[in-house]
Amino acid sequence: MSLPTIVVLAILTIFPLGYTIYYSFTNFNMLKPKAIKFIGLGNFEKILADPYFHQALGNTLKFMVLAVIIETVLGLLTALLINSLESGQKLLRTLVLLPVVLPPVTVALIWRIMLSNNYGIINKMLEAFGAAPVNWLNDVRTAFYCILVIDVWQYMPFAFLLIYASLQAVPKSQYEAAKIDGASALQQLFFITIPNIMGGIILVVLLRSIDSIRLFDKVNILTRGGPANTTATITQYIYNYGVGNYRIGYSSAGAIIMTLIVLLISSLYVSRAFKIE
Amino acid sequence: MGIMKKKTSWSKLVLIVILLIWTIFPIYWMISLSVRNSDELRSAIPLLPQSFTFDHFLRLFKEKDMGNALSNSLQVTFISLFFALLFGLASAYVLSRKRLQVKISKPTLFWILLIRILPPIAFAIPLYLIMTRLGLIRTKIPIISAHIMINLAFIVWFMITFYLSLPQEIEDSARIDGATELQLFSRIVLPLVAPGIASVAILSFMTSWNEYLYGVIFVQSPKNYTIPLVLATLNSEQELAEYGLIAAGGVISLLPIMLFVIFAQNYLISGLSSGAVKE
Amino acid sequence: MNKKILLSIGILAVLLLAAGFAPAGQETLTIAARGGSHVDAMNAVKGEFEAANNVTIEILGLEAADLKQKIGLDSLNSTGELDLIMIDDPWMPEFAESGVMANLTEMGYVEDEDFAAASRAIGKDPYGEGDVYALPFSGNVMLFFYNKALFDSYGFDVPTDWATVLSYAEKVKADGKIGYVIRGQQGNPIVSDYLPILWSYGGNVFDQEMNVIINSAEAKSALELYMKLLENGANFEKNDIVASVSDGKAAMSLGWPSWYISGETAAAAYAPIPGKVDQTAETNGSGMIGNWMMAVTANSGKKELALQFLEFVTSAESQKIEASFGGVPTRASVLTDAELTAKYPYFPTLLEATNNSVVRPRTPLWSNVETALGTELSSAISGVKTVDQALADAVAAIEAVMEE
Numbered sequence: 001m002s003l004p005t006i007v008v009l010a011i012l013t014i015f016p017l018g019y020t021i022y023y024s025f026t027n028f029n030m031l032k033p034k035a036i037k038f039i040g041l042g043n044f045e046k047i048l049a050d051p052y053f054h055q056a057l058g059n060t061l062k063f064m065v066l067a068v069i070i071e072t073v074l075g076l077l078t079a080l081l082i083n084s085l086e087s088g089q090k091l092l093r094t095l096v097l098l099p100v101v102l103p104p105v106t107v108a109l110i111w112r113i114m115l116s117n118n119y120g121i122i123n124k125m126l127e128a129f130g131a132a133p134v135n136w137l138n139d140v141r142t143a144f145y146c147i148l149v150i151d152v153w154q155y156m157p158f159a160f161l162l163i164y165a166s167l168q169a170v171p172k173s174q175y176e177a178a179k180i181d182g183a184s185a186l187q188q189l190f191f192i193t194i195p196n197i198m199g200g201i202i203l204v205v206l207l208r209s210i211d212s213i214r215l216f217d218k219v220n221i222l223t224r225g226g227p228a229n230t231t232a233t234i235t236q237y238i239y240n241y242g243v244g245n246y247r248i249g250y251s252s253a254g255a256i257i258m259t260l261i262v263l264l265i266s267s268l269y270v271s272r273a274f275k276i277e
Numbered sequence: 278m279g280i281m282k283k284k285t286s287w288s289k290l291v292l293i294v295i296l297l298i299w300t301i302f303p304i305y306w307m308i309s310l311s312v313r314n315s316d317e318l319r320s321a322i323p324l325l326p327q328s329f330t331f332d333h334f335l336r337l338f339k340e341k342d343m344g345n346a347l348s349n350s351l352q353v354t355f356i357s358l359f360f361a362l363l364f365g366l367a368s369a370y371v372l373s374r375k376r377l378q379v380k381i382s383k384p385t386l387f388w389i390l391l392i393r394i395l396p397p398i399a400f401a402i403p404l405y406l407i408m409t410r411l412g413l414i415r416t417k418i419p420i421i422s423a424h425i426m427i428n429l430a431f432i433v434w435f436m437i438t439f440y441l442s443l444p445q446e447i448e449d450s451a452r453i454d455g456a457t458e459l460q461l462f463s464r465i466v467l468p469l470v471a472p473g474i475a476s477v478a479i480l481s482f483m484t485s486w487n488e489y490l491y492g493v494i495f496v497q498s499p500k501n502y503t504i505p506l507v508l509a510t511l512n513s514e515q516e517l518a519e520y521g522l523i524a525a526g527g528v529i530s531l532l533p534i535m536l537f538v539i540f541a542q543n544y545l546i547s548g549l550s551s552g553a554v555k556e
Numbered sequence: 557m558n559k560k561i562l563l564s565i566g567i568l569a570v571l572l573l574a575a576g577f578a579p580a581g582q583e584t585l586t587i588a589a590r591g592g593s594h595v596d597a598m599n600a601v602k603g604e605f606e607a608a609n610n611v612t613i614e615i616l617g618l619e620a621a622d623l624k625q626k627i628g629l630d631s632l633n634s635t636g637e638l639d640l641i642m643i644d645d646p647w648m649p650e651f652a653e654s655g656v657m658a659n660l661t662e663m664g665y666v667e668d669e670d671f672a673a674a675s676r677a678i679g680k681d682p683y684g685e686g687d688v689y690a691l692p693f694s695g696n697v698m699l700f701f702y703n704k705a706l707f708d709s710y711g712f713d714v715p716t717d718w719a720t721v722l723s724y725a726e727k728v729k730a731d732g733k734i735g736y737v738i739r740g741q742q743g744n745p746i747v748s749d750y751l752p753i754l755w756s757y758g759g760n761v762f763d764q765e766m767n768v769i770i771n772s773a774e775a776k777s778a779l780e781l782y783m784k785l786l787e788n789g790a791n792f793e794k795n796d797i798v799a800s801v802s803d804g805k806a807a808m809s810l811g812w813p814s815w816y817i818s819g820e821t822a823a824a825a826y827a828p829i830p831g832k833v834d835q836t837a838e839t840n841g842s843g844m845i846g847n848w849m850m851a852v853t854a855n856s857g858k859k860e861l862a863l864q865f866l867e868f869v870t871s872a873e874s875q876k877i878e879a880s881f882g883g884v885p886t887r888a889s890v891l892t893d894a895e896l897t898a899k900y901p902y903f904p905t906l907l908e909a910t911n912n913s914v915v916r917p918r919t920p921l922w923s924n925v926e927t928a929l930g931t932e933l934s935s936a937i938s939g940v941k942t943v944d945q946a947l948a949d950a951v952a953a954i955e956a957v958m959e960e
Contacts, residue, residue, distance in 0.1 A: 012426045013392055016400040030402070030628040031654035052931065052953070081292055094539055095297065097479075098304050101534045103487045105508050106527035110307045113520055118796035118805070119321040121306065138740060138791050140938045153303065158480070165476040169442060199438040210393055221512070226742020228940040229931050235396065240927045243398050244621065245650065245920075246628045251396065259394045266390060320803050340596070402629065409633050493622045494629065497586065497637050498614050509619045510591025514744060515696075515846075517815045518795050 023252035030246035043253030053254075055229045056237040057261075060213055063148060063233070064265075067212040070152050072204050075159025080193070082160075083167045093164070100157040108221040111150050112137070140227050147218055147231055155211075159204045166200030167193070206266055213262055234258050304531075310524035318520050333525035341507050341522075342499070343529060350503040351533065353417060354485040357424035361481060364425075365432030366474065370462060372433065373440035389430035397490040400426075405494065415497050423491035428481040435480070439473030440466070475544035479537070486534050504530045584612045585858060585865055587640040588626050590848060591617030593814065593882030594642065594694060600881040601874045605865055613865065620644060627853075631656045636855035639862040643690055643849040645678045650920040652681035652689060657851035658859055661687035665863060670872065670887045672910045675847050683918045690851035691870045692886035697909045698752060698844040701816055702808045703801050704825040706733070714827045718756055718781055719834035724807060725788035734806035736789035737797045738782065742934035745794070747926050748844060749810055750933055752829045754778040755914050756842040761925065761954070762917050768954045770929065771947040777833075779936060779943050786937060798823060812846065814884065817902055826902060828909045845913035847886065921957055928953035 024043055028036045047053050082092050099107070114121050115136040123133040136146045174192045183191065194201075216235040219225060225232035225240075238258070242251025310318060314328040337343040392400075400423075408419045443466065451461050467474070489505040496506060508526045512518055589595050595617035602613045616638075618626060624647060630638045631654075643651060651657050661667075665688055667676070675692035677684035702714070706728065715721045725735025739749040754760065759774030769775070789808075792800060798815050800806035802823035816823045831842040850870070852862040868874060875885040876896060884906070885891050891907040916922060929950050936946035 012404075012422070013388065013400075015403050017391060017395070019403050020395060029654075031631055031650065031656060033632060050956075052928075078296060081289065081296070084289070085293075090542060092293070092297075093542060094535070096300055097538055098531070098535070099300060101483050101486070101531065101538060102304075102307075102527060103489075103505050103508055103530050105489070105505065105512060106307065106523065106530065107303075109512060109518065109520070109523050110303055110310075110527065112793065113310065113322075114303065114306060116793070116796050117790070118792055118800050121322065121324070124321070135791060137793070138938075140940060153299070157300070161476050161479065165472040166442075168472040169439075199442055203435065203438050210390065214394065224741055224743035224745070225931070226746075226934040227740075227938040228935040229742070232931075238396060241924060243396065243625065245923045248398070248402065251398070255394075255396050259391060262394050263387065263390065320799050320805075398625070402632070405629050406632060409637065414637060493618065494625070496616065499616060500614075509622070510595075510617050513590070513592060513619055514794065515590065515620065515812065515814065516592045517798060520795075 020252045020255060023249050024256050025253075026249045028247075028249040028252075030248050036249075039249070043250050044257065047250070047254055047257060050241075052229065052232065052241075053234075053237055056225075056232040056234050059144065059229075059231060060215065060233045060235075063144070063151075063215060064209055064212045066148055067151050067155070068205055068208045070148075071156045071159045071208055072201065074152065074156045075204060076163050076201065078156065078160045079164040079167055080189075083164060096160055097157045099154045100161070102154070104154075104217040105221065107150065107154055108218045111146075111153075112222055115146060137222050138227050140230050143223050143227055144230050147215075147222065150218055150222075151212065151215070155208060159208065162200050162204045162207075163197060166197035170196040209265060210262055213258070213265075234261075307524045307527050310520055311528045313521065315519070315521055333519075333521040334529070337507075337522060337525055337529065341511075342502065343504075343507060343526070345500065346502045346504045346507045347529065347533070349417070349501055350486060350505075353421055353424060353503060354482060357421050357428060357485055358478065358481055361425045361428035361432055362474075362478065365429050365477075366436060366467070367462070369433040369436035370440055370466060373437045389434045392426060392430040397494065401491065401494040408495070414495070415501075417501060419495040420492055420501070420503075423495065424485045424488060427488070427491075428484060431484065432477050432481060435477045436470065436473055439470040443469055471544045475541045479541045482537050482541070483534060486530070582610065582612045583858070583861075584614055585639045585862060586637055587613065587615045587642070588623055588630075588638045589615050589617055589642040590620055590623055590644075594848065597694075597878035597881045597883035598869060601869060601877050605868050609861065609864070611861065627651075627656065630853070631855065633855060635857045636853045638853050639856040639858050640866060641851055641853055642693060643851060645845065645847045645849060646916050646922045646926075648678055648681070648690065648849065649683070649918045649922065651851070653920045655854055657689040658854045658856065658863075659687050660689060660691075660852065660863060660866075663852075663859065663863055665867075670889050671870075672886060672888055672891075672907060674845055674910050674913050674915070675886045678845070678847055678915060679849055679851075683915075690849035691866055692847045693850040693870060694848040695884045695886040695891070695906060695910060696812055696814065696846040696848065697906060697913045698748070698810055698829060698846065699813055699826045699905065699909055700808065700829045701801055701811050701824040701826050703804045703806070706804050706807050707825070714825075716830050716839075717832040717834050717837065718753060718830055721808060721830060722781060722784055722788070725785055728807045729788040733804075734790045734800060735808065736785040737792050737800060737806045737809040738786050738789065738937075739794060739797055739809070739811075740786065740791040740934065740937050741793060743930040744926060745930075746933045746937070747930045748846075750779070750782055751916065752810060752842040752844050752914075753782055755844075756829070756831050756840050757781075757833055758838075758840055760917070761929065762919070766919070766958070768951045768958070770954065771944075771951045775947055776943055779933070779947065783937055783943070791937070813902060813906060814882070817900075818882070820899055822902060826905060828905065828912065831912070841912050841914045843909040843913040845910060845915050919958070921960060924957040925954050928957055 025038055025040060026036050027039050078096060082089055082096070085092070117123060117133055117135040127133060134142060136142050170193060175188060178188050178192055214235050215233045216239065219231050219233055219236055223231045225236050238251045238254035242248065242254055309326050311333055312329050313326045314330045314332065317328050404419065408414045413419060447465060448461060451465050487505055489509060492503050492506055496502060508530065511523050511526060587598070589598065595615050598615055606613055623642065627638065627641050630636045667688055671692050672695065675695060679688055679690040679692060680686045681689050710727060712724050715724060721736065728735040739745045754775055757774040757778040759772050759778055761768065761770050763769050790806065794815060797809045797811060801809050810829060813826070816826065829842045831839040850866055852859050852866060856862050870886065872887055872890050875883060875887055875890045876893065879885060879896060879900060885903070888907060890896060891903040897903050917925070919925065932946040932950035932953065935941040936943050941949065
């Protein structure tokens with residue numbers, strides 16, 4: 001049964017992956033396919049020496065670490081909170097999930113309207129409290145954190161959904177036994193709940209790590225990497241200096257570097273998560 | 278958890294209110310922008326709408342062919358989700374059973390990981406050329422297969438965690454009772470991981486529904502536009518953004534997926550908690 | 557389970573076949589265009605051509621970056637899916653260099669002098685003198701926008717030099733309003749907003765021999781002025797710029813006409829961009845041209861028909877109709893047409909500005925140059941780097957880009 005899946009995935013991925021690796025060692029330009037030339041590690045050397053890439057890498061890793069931690073912790077707390085309710089769980093679940101189902105373009109634009117330093121509702125509210133308006137998306141002190149907050153808003157529900165689903169699978173008998181033994185609520189949380197939903201948490205951390213390292217949409221629409229490159233990300237770098245003007249060789253090398261980084265980071269979790277039993 | 282329930286219900290209420298305001302406000306803002314007339318959207322926007330109109334919605338359907346995009350999105354999403362679940366649920370099960378597939382399980386996971394990480398354009402060039410040569414580029418097949426590819430990888434990977442959490446004894450006892458592998462899988466294993474299936478279905482639906490990067494690469498005719506493609510053309514640096522249209526587009530996009538989430542949610546709490554495993 | 561799978565795969569296969577070999581209907585011309593008003597304008601006129609030539613015109617409206625990507629992908633096919641493409645003018649050198657566009661002159665196209673000269677020049681390779689590869693579809697040139705009521709209340713005249721602009725901004729600022737709004741987001745916005753000032757100061761990104769000269773004295777003074785304007789104003793995103801200048805919260809900004817002017821109503825008063833440093837200085841061209849061009853693809857299977865449509869859609873008759881669907885004419889005869897100028901009074905200003913416009917540097921690597929320059933300009937205005945440091949870094953970054 002896994003055979004057809006593997007065959008389908010193989011066809012759909014081996015070729016493209018092979019091409020990507022091959023292109024990364026060439027100067028391939030999509031508009032000039034005939035001029036393709038093997039240039040060894042040229043692309044890699046150039047990317048790794050580029051100060052703009054270093055900035056993008058730094059921003060991306062910082063973003064990834066913060067986003068993953070905040071989203072996972074808030075997702076866990078939200079899941080515990082909603083799971084502990086006696087009524088209204090279903091309604092709350094639906095409402096809480098709303099941000100994650102919105103199209104990313106719409107999310108970015110709605111937040112842009114709210115964060116506008118001209119007439120944005122957030123600055124309006126601040127003004128009501130007597131604070132000066134902030135140029136949220138164009139100030140080096142705030143732009144990065146705005147992107148982070150928007151990402152947390154959108155993807156905390158993702159963490160919530162996975163952790164909540166895992167919570168449903170925790171056998172009730174364990175709690176009953178613990179209660180008989182007189183365990184406190186906190187003890188129950190750390191000795192029963194968390195160990196039982198560890199798989200779900202690791203999955204959240206892993207998926208959010210991969211997705212947040214690819215951060216692009218929000219940055220592209222809201223800040224274009226600015227101000228002063230403080231929100232530039234790796235994907236955006238690959239896009240600006242590669243894909244955007246057809247330098248597929250260069251962008252493939254960038255993609256491979258990014259893939260290696262993700263593999264390095266995630267292998268830490270994967271080997272933990274799937275050590276199995 | 279039962280102990281926490283009664284003692285702290287007031288603080289819980291506060292937390293829930295904070296959670297709701299945080300989650301709902303931007304969505305309220307979107308909905309409220311979608312029903313205000315364009316004049317009201319031009320400068321300072323008051324907290325409560327001062328005007329009410331369905332104009333933006335009507336314009337989307339009339340001028341931007343939103344009806345067609347809605348039907349395309351539904352087609353692409355449901356067809357790809359069906360096939361991805363069909364292949365994915367079964368494959369993940371096989372891969373998660375260590376005794377069967379010790380060696381290939383890990384490389385497969387890394388492989389699946391790659392699909393998620395590599396930029397779509399890397400996949401798109403060869404796929405685009407192949408599809409053009411096969412004469413399929415003007416159909417919905419390239420986009421549907423791209424969606425199956427992304428979601429299949431995700432489903433397999435996701436479900437493995439859930440299968441792994443199943444107690445081995447259940448399957449063993451079923452085998453002793455003489456169940457075939459197929460019966461074991463469809464009658465016993467699948468119901469046990471229903472919460473997992475529900476969440477993976479929601480997430481895959483969401484990915485497909487909002488998928489943009491492959492969509493824009495493979496679309497070759499305005500007849501095949503999906504919702505995200507229509508939404509993207511509403512925003513460009515060259516033209517002034519019409520926030521009313523953008524917000525209305527968001528609302529239209531939100532409705533079908535919300536219905537799906539509500540539907541799929543019913544399975545979130547079935548499965549294990551409903552008593553299949555009480556040990 | 558296996559039976560089900562097999563059955564499903566079977567159904568899928570049949571579906572695939574059915575969809576794949578659906579009968580080809582009428583002949584189709586496919587156009588990749590920038591989504592939005594351009595598509596509306598073409599849709600408004602295409603019916604006549606479809607009927608006369610028994611052809612279906614399909615227009616793919618895409619966001620600019622996606623449009624560029626699509627054109628590149630399709631150029632890899634031996635016979636393209638796209639017959640006509642729309643091109644932002646800075647992309648022209650890139651496409652000309654790599655042979656994406658069909659040579660219209662070779663196909664027998666005779667140059668039409670009615671198109672504004674500056675627009676025509678963009679469509680030729682080499683720039684301004686070679687064969688024609690693309691025709692100007694949409695005229696666009698940056699203008700200076702100001703709030704008329706605010707100007708009147710101070711008794712300001714329309715400024716023609718930047719020293720005056722700054723002095724106005726300071727006066728307005730002193731009264732607690734926004735003097736001048738910059739569009740200072742990193743990337744294309746800040747570069748488009750800064751270049752007209754740079755040109756007014758007589759500076760440029762490259763000299764005649766394509767040496768990078770963005771750290772020249774002119775460039776520094778221009779950037780310093782830009783930052784002074786910001787001190788006496790604000791840094792907004794384009795929608796906020798238009799909103800604030802329109803309602804008198806802010807006094808002045810640069811911008812593309814289509815932001816402020818839709819159909820018959822203009823949200824703010826407009827004039828050509830000032831072209832000199834101060835009243836005594838000499839005037840330089842400063843209005844950035846940003847035409848959208850249209851070309852036949854080199855790998856189109858229907859080049860002749862595509863060229864016919866291209867001539868049709870850019871004809872004077874079509875442009876007159878397109879004008880009421882958000883199209884901006886590129887022909888002098890249309891821009892000065894009495895009936896139209898009565899309805900769209902900004903057309904003569906647009907023609908004047910186009911005739912004095914400046915084109916962004918012609919290099920196939922412009923998009924990378926713009927990214928690098930945009931990053932450094934952003935660093936300067938946010939105070940992360942000094943003007944000298946930022947421009948020196950820009951030189952280094954742009955030189956690295958140009959090494960390719």
